[in-house]
Amino acid sequence: MIKVGIVGGTGYTGVELLRLLALHPQAEVSVITSRSEDGVKVADMYPNLRDYYPELTFSNPSAKELGQCDAVFFATPHGVAHGLAAELLAEGTKVLDLSADFRLENIAEWEQWYGQTHGAPELVTEAVYGLPEVNREAIKQARLIAVPGCYPTAVQLGWLPLVEAGLVSGPMIASCASGVSGAGRGTKLGSLFCEATENMMAYAVTGHRHLPEIKQGLRRASGGQNFDVTFTPHLVPMIRGIHASLYATVQDRTVDLQQLFEQYYQHEQFVDVLPAGINPQTRSVRGANYCRLAVYRPQDGDTVVVLSVIDNLVKGASGQAIQNLNILFGWPENSGLESVALMP
Numbered sequence: 286m287i288k289v290g291i292v293g294g295t296g297y298t299g300v301e302l303l304r305l306l307a308l309h310p311q312a313e314v315s316v317i318t319s320r321s322e323d324g325v326k327v328a329d330m331y332p333n334l335r336d337y338y339p340e341l342t343f344s345n346p347s348a349k350e351l352g353q354c355d356a357v358f359f360a361t362p363h364g365v366a367h368g369l370a371a372e373l374l375a376e377g378t379k380v381l382d383l384s385a386d387f388r389l390e391n392i393a394e395w396e397q398w399y400g401q402t403h404g405a406p407e408l409v410t411e412a413v414y415g416l417p418e419v420n421r422e423a424i425k426q427a428r429l430i431a432v433p434g435c436y437p438t439a440v441q442l443g444w445l446p447l448v449e450a451g452l453v454s455g456p457m458i459a460s461c462a463s464g465v466s467g468a469g470r471g472t473k474l475g476s477l478f479c480e481a482t483e484n485m486m487a488y489a490v491t492g493h494r495h496l497p498e499i500k501q502g503l504r505r506a507s508g509g510q511n512f513d514v515t516f517t518p519h520l521v522p523m524i525r526g527i528h529a530s531l532y533a534t535v536q537d538r539t540v541d542l543q544q545l546f547e548q549y550y551q552h553e554q555f556v557d558v559l560p561a562g563i564n565p566q567t568r569s570v571r572g573a574n575y576c577r578l579a580v581y582r583p584q585d586g587d588t589v590v591v592l593s594v595i596d597n598l599v600k601g602a603s604g605q606a607i608q609n610l611n612i613l614f615g616w617p618e619n620s621g622l623e624s625v626a627l628m629p
């Protein structure tokens with residue numbers, strides 16, 4: 286058993302890490318932090334976890350305590366991991382950051398989109414982007430993993446087969462919808478029940494911070510091509526789930542898209558290319574570490590439509606972080622990730 290720590294254990298991704306790690310055969314949570322709930326037992330705050338963590342108690346984040354862990358997850362707002370990562374790495378602790386602190390290779394771009402000065406630029410080049418489907422070999426050797434964002438996971442997994450095959454020409458459009466847990470547990474007007482329920486709205490239409498992450502991923506997958514991507518996120522009245530409708534121009538009509546996608550993901554246990562004609566639905570991944578995909582060429586036109594769904598808290602955050610942990614420590618990639626989606 287290795288010892289893991291979670292910084293930000295009261296947030297939605299933090300408690301999702303607790304839920305998934307409760308059944309992990311090789312890892313046990315030994316430190317969990319919260320500044321606001323310091324001294325409170327996890328079992329008292331989250332009754333669903335009572336049997337799994339009877340004594341575990343939230344504590345204030347301390348590098349000394351976290352440095353005793355083999356691996357530490359940061360489930361914190363942007364900027365927090367910057368402050369602690371170097372100290373933990375010096376102790377030999379692996380760092381898996383669910384925030385965006387180490388996702389973008391261009392520091393000026395990070396500062397522009399996240400509105401703050403980068404707190405650990407010296408660590409950016411060593412950080413490995415934790416999308417296992419493209420970076421598995423690098424993840425095995427990593428000390429610091431930048432776990433991808435939720436929208437970038439759904440979008441990249443949907444477009445990678447087309448982009449890597451060099452099939453895309455012209456602008457690309459990602460129209461995505463997210464459940465409200467994507468906004469975190471903090472109090473925000475837009476997350477209130479009366480604001481979010483019976484409603485659907487776009488936001489950040491002029492630019493969302495996940496756009497540079499998506500473009501960076503596509504650029505790397507294509508070997509350096511810059512794609513013209515429009516990304517429009519929407520908030521929908523679900524707790525969990527992301528649905529991405531992805532539009533790209535593919536002029537080559539000879540390619541069998543279904544076969545291309547099935548072959549690309551044939552060895553990926555967490556990416557499921559659905560049989561032709563079956564559309565992915567968010568509830569088919571709810572609580573599970575899957576991305577489910579469908580690909581279409583409607584009316585035999587030039588536009589290829591890919592539909593991609595994930596649970597933002599699982600494959601979009603905590604499940605993907607645990608998948609990275611499993612790869613890092615050489616365990617079966619599905620350790621602790623065997624939960625079946627809750628449907629209906």
Ligand SMILES: NC(=O)C1=CN([C@@H]2O[C@H](COP(=O)(O)OP(=O)(O)OC[C@H]3O[C@@H](n4cnc5c(N)ncnc54)[C@H](OP(=O)(O)O)[C@@H]3O)[C@@H](O)[C@H]2O)C=CC1
Pocket residue numbers: 292293294295296297298299318319320321322346359360361362363365383384385433434435466467468469470471597598601602
């Ligand atoms: N929600 C989602 O679907 C996804 C979220 N992410 C990213 O994961 C990270 C966590 O998200 P989420 O769980 O939704 O966030 P929440 O707002 O729900 O939780 C944030 C957690 O961080 C702790 N925290 C806040 N500020 C600090 C600080 N300065 N130092 C230490 N701890 C702090 C909070 O506890 P306390 O204040 O008590 O210390 C709380 O436990 C974010 O960076 C988010 O962007 C990524 C993918 C998907």
Ligand SMILES: CC(=O)N[C@@H](CCC(=O)OP(=O)(O)O)C(=O)O
Pocket residue numbers: 383384385433434435436463464465466467468469495518520
């Ligand atoms: C519904 C909602 O508000 N979603 C969040 C995405 C959260 C996420 O993925 O976090 P990162 O910033 O760590 O990538 C948003 O649009 O900001």
